[in-house]
Amino acid sequence: MHRLTKSLIVRMILFGVMMVVTGSLVRFVMVSNVLRQGIQDIAAVQQLSMANYVAKDIDEKIRTRQQLLQSMAQELPPALLDQPPQLEAWLLQRHTHSPLFSNGIVVVPANGKGAIADYPPLTGRRDLDVSQYDWFRIARDKGEFAIGKPFQGRLTHQGVIVMAAPCRDAQGHVVAVIFGTTAIDTPGFLDLIQNNRIGESGGFLLISPRDKIFVAASEPQMRLKPTPPPGTNLMHDRAMTGWRGVGISVSAYGVEYVTAMASVPAADWFVVARLPTAEALRPVEGIPALMLRYTGLSLVLVVLILLAFLSYLFRPMKEAALQMRRMADGHAPLANLPVVRQEGMSRSMLKLEGRRCSP
Numbered sequence: 472m473h474r475l476t477k478s479l480i481v482r483m484i485l486f487g488v489m490m491v492v493t494g495s496l497v498r499f500v501m502v503s504n505v506l507r508q509g510i511q512d513i514a515a516v517q518q519l520s521m522a523n524y525v526a527k528d529i530d531e532k533i534r535t536r537q538q539l540l541q542s543m544a545q546e547l548p549p550a551l552l553d554q555p556p557q558l559e560a561w562l563l564q565r566h567t568h569s570p571l572f573s574n575g576i577v578v579v580p581a582n583g584k585g586a587i588a589d590y591p592p593l594t595g596r597r598d599l600d601v602s603q604y605d606w607f608r609i610a611r612d613k614g615e616f617a618i619g620k621p622f623q624g625r626l627t628h629q630g631v632i633v634m635a636a637p638c639r640d641a642q643g644h645v646v647a648v649i650f651g652t653t654a655i656d657t658p659g660f661l662d663l664i665q666n667n668r669i670g671e672s673g674g675f676l677l678i679s680p681r682d683k684i685f686v687a688a689s690e691p692q693m694r695l696k697p698t699p700p701p702g703t704n705l706m707h708d709r710a711m712t713g714w715r716g717v718g719i720s721v722s723a724y725g726v727e728y729v730t731a732m733a734s735v736p737a738a739d740w741f742v743v744a745r746l747p748t749a750e751a752l753r754p755v756e757g758i759p760a761l762m763l764r765y766t767g768l769s770l771v772l773v774v775l776i777l778l779a780f781l782s783y784l785f786r787p788m789k790e791a792a793l794q795m796r797r798m799a800d801g802h803a804p805l806a807n808l809p810v811v812r813q814e815g816m817s818r819s820m821l822k823l824e825g826r827r828c829s830p
Contacts, residue, residue, distance in 0.1 A: 480777075480778070480781045480782065483777060483781055484773075484774055484777045484778060484781070487773050487774070487777050488770055488773060488774065491766065491769050491770055491773050492766065492770070495762060495766040495769070498762070499762050506754075506755050507752055507755050510751060510752055510754060510755060511719075511729060511748070511751060511752065514729045514746055514751040515717045515718075515729050515731065516717075518669070518717060518729055518730065518731035518744040518745065518746060519716075519717045519731035519733070519744070521669065521675075521731070521744045522675075522731040522732060522733035522742050522743065522744035523733045524663075525663045525664060525675060525733070525742050525744065526733035526734060526735050526741070526742040527733075528663055529661065529663070529664075529677065529735050529738075529740070529742065530735045530736055530737045530738075532660060533618070533634075533735065533737035533738050534737045535571060536571050536572065536634055536651065536653070537616055537634060537636075537737060539569050539571055539651075540576075540616070540634055540635070540636045540649060540650070540651055541616055541636045543565055543576070543636075543649055544636040544637060544638045544639075544649050547561070547578070547638050547647075547649065548561075549638070549640045549641070549646055552578070552580070552587055552638075552646060552647055555587055555588045556588075558578060558587060558588040559588040559589070559590055559592075561588075562576050562578070562588055562589070562590035563590045566590050566591070571651070571653070572634075572651030572652055572653050573652075573653050573654045573657040573660075574593070574624070574627055574629075574631060574651075574652035574653060574654055575589055575590055575591045575592075575593060575596075575651070575652065576589065576590060576649065576650070576651045577589040577596060577649070577650055577651070577652075578638070578647055578648070578649045579599075579601055579607070579647060579648050579649075579650070580646075580647055581611060581645060581646055581647060581648070582602060583600060583601045583602030583603075583604075583607050583611070583648070584600050584602060585597055585598055585599065585600070586598075586599060587647065593626055593627070594626070595626050596626060599626075601648075601650075604619055604633070605617070605619055605620060606618065606619030606620075606633050606634070606635045606650065607619075607635060607648055607650070609635070610635040610636060610637045610645075610648045610650070611637060611645050611648055614637045614639075614645055615637070616634070616635070616636050617634070617635045617636075618632065618633070618634050618738050618739075619632070619633040619634070619635070620679070620681075620682040620684065621655065621679065621682070621684060621686045621695060622695070623695060624652070624654075627652075627654065629654045629655070629656065630654065630655035630656065630694060630695050631652045631653065631654055631655065632652070632653050632655060632686070633650055633651070633652050634650060634651050634652075634653075635648050635649065635650035635651075636648070636649055636650070655686070655687055655694065655695075661677065661686075661687045663675070664676075664677050664687045664688065664689060664742070665687050665688070665689065665691075665694075667689060668689050669689075669744060669745070669746045670746050670747075670750050670751075671750060672747055672750060673689075673728070673744075673745055673746035673747060673750065674688065674689025674690060674745065675687075675688065675689050675742060675743065675744055675745075676688045676689075676693070676742070676743035676745070677735070677740055677741075677742055677743075678698060678710075678711075678740060678741055678742075678743060679738070679739070679740050680710075680711045680712075680713075680739065680740070680741070681739060683697055683698045683711075684696070684697055684698060685697075685698060686740060698711070699723045703723045704720055704721060704722060704723065705720070705721075706718055706719075706720035706730055706732075707720065710732045710741060710743070714732070715732045715733060715734055715741065716731070716732060717729075717730065717731040717732075718730060719748065720745070726747055727747065727748040727749070728745040728746060728747055728748060729745065729746050729747075729748055729751050730743060730744070730745040731743070731744045731745070
């Protein structure tokens, strides 16, 4: 061991090994940081693109229903309000042509107590009192199109969304309200959110800031549940006040997500597309093992190459040292040492003095 530690070849090999290890560590730190940031940026762009696409799709479906309901409210003859059978036939005709409201269309009087007509007929709906609902008051009192707070229907036992529009007489007075209800699970309505996931554990959320409720979600247990209280998720808090964009958020359960938000203007909702950061960065997780494997292979190659090269490089010096020892010990006559390679040194430096060294 003492001879090995004093060996110039061993020292040079150890130096080469140290350089390989140092270079690998530097590359690992730099490559990991660059890859993590790059993959995170790509994931953010993808989330924002998906959020915008889903938000636009939902916005168009809301606007289509809004246009249908407002058109029906304008076309409804006030005289039919006193003729429930004829009004029901009128609703049937329009529902048949545009069945956008899966749970039907209803016309209620200005006091909101009981339905004048509905189609398709639903048992118990004619006796409902809707006068206290937010959407009814907005449609009647403000004369505006309204979207109600999503809720669990008492008659259908489904999550439903109600949209309402005022019906006016010739003088412009609101004489009735027409509303349509759509089940949240209706095929073709919110399918892009409810039937899709992002990766293995990511997904979508549809949130109503006004109502502080999850309208729809990729995870069924979150649907129609209240949003987390302020302070739980800082990015969510910003989104509830109107901010839209992309960033890193931490859920109420401590899971970090790459999150993007996009608005649904027609309903004043917003869509959230999110993917766990750990899942997004999963390709980076294999880098340490990969670099360790290749670093080990590099070390073996460097050691073998240096061993072979240095042995070849220092062989003449070793042979010259042995020859000098033999001559000094008297085991060989004094003579000039053979010059195998010049190596930039003068031949005269390799000649011995013509006298014998004392032992």
